[in-house]
Amino acid sequence: MNAPLNTPLLQVKGLKKIYQTGLLKKRETFRLEADFNINSSQIVGVMGPNGSGKTTMFELITGSNQPTAGEVLCAGQNIHNVKYRSRDRLAIHYHQSYQVRHFAKTKPSFMLENPITEYPLIHLFDEPQFNTQDGYIGFMLEFFKKLKSEGRLVFLCVHPNEAFHVKIMREICDSYLFVQKGRVSQADDYDTLLENPDVTSYLGSLAQY
Amino acid sequence: MALFEATHLQKRFGEQVVLEDITLSFEEGQLSGIMGPNGAGKSTCFNVLTGQYKPDNGRVVFDGRDITGKSARVIAGLGISRSFQIMNLFDEFTAIENILIALPESINRSFNPVHDIQGNVSAMEKAADVLNKVGLSGREFTQASSLPYGERRALEIGVALASDPRLLFLDEPTQGLGADGTARLSELINELKKSYSIVVIEHDMDFLFGLADKISVIHWGQVIATGTPDQLRENEWVMASTLGEIA
Numbered sequence: 001m002n003a004p005l006n007t008p009l010l011q012v013k014g015l016k017k018i019y020q021t022g023l024l025k026k027r028e029t030f031r032l033e034a035d036f037n038i039n040s041s042q043i044v045g046v047m048g049p050n051g052s053g054k055t056t057m058f059e060l061i062t063g064s065n066q067p068t069a070g071e072v073l074c075a076g077q078n079i080h081n082v083k084y085r086s087r088d089r090l091a092i093h094y095h096q097s098y099q100v101r102h103f104a105k106t107k108p109s110f111m112l113e114n115p116i117t118e119y120p121l122i123h124l125f126d127e128p129q130f131n132t133q134d135g136y137i138g139f140m141l142e143f144f145k146k147l148k149s150e151g152r153l154v155f156l157c158v159h160p161n162e163a164f165h166v167k168i169m170r171e172i173c174d175s176y177l178f179v180q181k182g183r184v185s186q187a188d189d190y191d192t193l194l195e196n197p198d199v200t201s202y203l204g205s206l207a208q209y
Numbered sequence: 210m211a212l213f214e215a216t217h218l219q220k221r222f223g224e225q226v227v228l229e230d231i232t233l234s235f236e237e238g239q240l241s242g243i244m245g246p247n248g249a250g251k252s253t254c255f256n257v258l259t260g261q262y263k264p265d266n267g268r269v270v271f272d273g274r275d276i277t278g279k280s281a282r283v284i285a286g287l288g289i290s291r292s293f294q295i296m297n298l299f300d301e302f303t304a305i306e307n308i309l310i311a312l313p314e315s316i317n318r319s320f321n322p323v324h325d326i327q328g329n330v331s332a333m334e335k336a337a338d339v340l341n342k343v344g345l346s347g348r349e350f351t352q353a354s355s356l357p358y359g360e361r362r363a364l365e366i367g368v369a370l371a372s373d374p375r376l377l378f379l380d381e382p383t384q385g386l387g388a389d390g391t392a393r394l395s396e397l398i399n400e401l402k403k404s405y406s407i408v409v410i411e412h413d414m415d416f417l418f419g420l421a422d423k424i425s426v427i428h429w430g431q432v433i434a435t436g437t438p439d440q441l442r443e444n445e446w447v448m449a450s451t452l453g454e455i456a
Contacts, residue, residue, distance in 0.1 A: 129246070
């Protein structure tokens with residue numbers, strides 16, 4: 001990888017996505033706002049209620065959804081300026097078991113840049129299916145750790161509804177993002193995360209694990 | 210050097226990346242397993258390895274020879290044989306006829322191979338020998354369609370063995386078999402592995418753990434873990450989930 005030294009792996013700067021409805025009289029239906037940096041390789045746990053904007057945020061980070069404002073820099077490169085077909089060399093979105101590769105095109109590809117990396121730098125796992133019966137969970141967790149050890153950034157989005165989901169997050173995540181009603185808050189560790197009353201009410205009885 | 214090596218295989222279908230980055234190797238005389246949950250890209254991987262699909266990137270080397278992008282026919286000619294997830298038998302033919310037409314002797318003939326080859330004593334003996342290897346002695350003249358499901362699967366493996374391959378690929382061999390059938394198939398493959406190099410693609414973890422010398426776990430189109438069954442079992446989450454301890 002030839003990312004410039006000291007450049008954060010991911011910078012999300014003043015990112016906004018606003019969805020509107022109505023032809024003449026516009027009415028806002030959903031707004032996502034995010035502003036955070038992740039400096040070094042790590043596993044970031046992402047939690048939040050359904051419909052809070054987690055998947056929209058992933059789509060904006062991987063460049064498959066066009067932001068209303070702001071930018072996403074992956075190792076310093078603005079992903080929205082990279083050729084569509086090559087954006088997954090920077091950041092890749094795995095939706096459960098398959099990859100999401102649909103891009104809202106706003107510019108012809110020849111006017112866009114080539115990516116600075118060959119193998120994806122940022123891996124976003126959107127609610128991977130953790131089946132408790134078959135043992136694949138263990139291999140998946142090892143894989144997340146391997147990606148981290150190679151200097152990559154891993155996002156693991158889980159919507160915890162069982163105790164072992166929380167256990168997995170606590171075991172492997174280095175930091176957290178909590179998304180609620182389109183707002184993204186960052187926590188450096190699990191204890192800090194739980195200081196947020198929105199998080200404890202979201203986790204409910206699972207907060208004890 | 211490994212008998213078969215695949216490095217950095219990538220395969221896209223339109224916008225969909227099915228194989229992201231697959232690096233695998235299979236050793237001579239071993240049984241290698243490829244395992245993964247449904248939708249992980251196992252079958253696509255299998256089809257790229259055996260020449261049904263050309264990879265977009267990466268390299269496949271068999272016995273020191275680059276076979277990347279070569280047709281399935283050429284690859285088969287080099288000594289790689291495969292069975293299919295969906296059975297490929299001639300139902301109206303007998304078990305021995307199914308083997309006879311897969312022998313190199315009849316593949317090289319241009320017409321009516323079954324009729325001609327039945328007069329060939331050495332071919333008949335060879336075919337009976339293959340049937341014996343897959344546990345179908347005594348079934349030579351039974352029509353394929355009247356064999357029980359487990360024996361049809363064994364016959365299919367026999368068809369793949371008829372060409373005396375250097376490497377045998379089996380795609381989801383336990384598909385459609387019950388617990389008994391799976392146990393019998395496991396015994397059969399355990400016997401075959403004494404004389405053949407075999408690659409088995411399976412989602413059934415227990416089946417592979419009992420047979421394989423080395424296993425590669427595929428998910429999201431990538432190899433996410435690799436090791437001997439013992440090494441893979443050491444993972445605490447694997448242990449807990451196979452024992453049903455995660456609640």
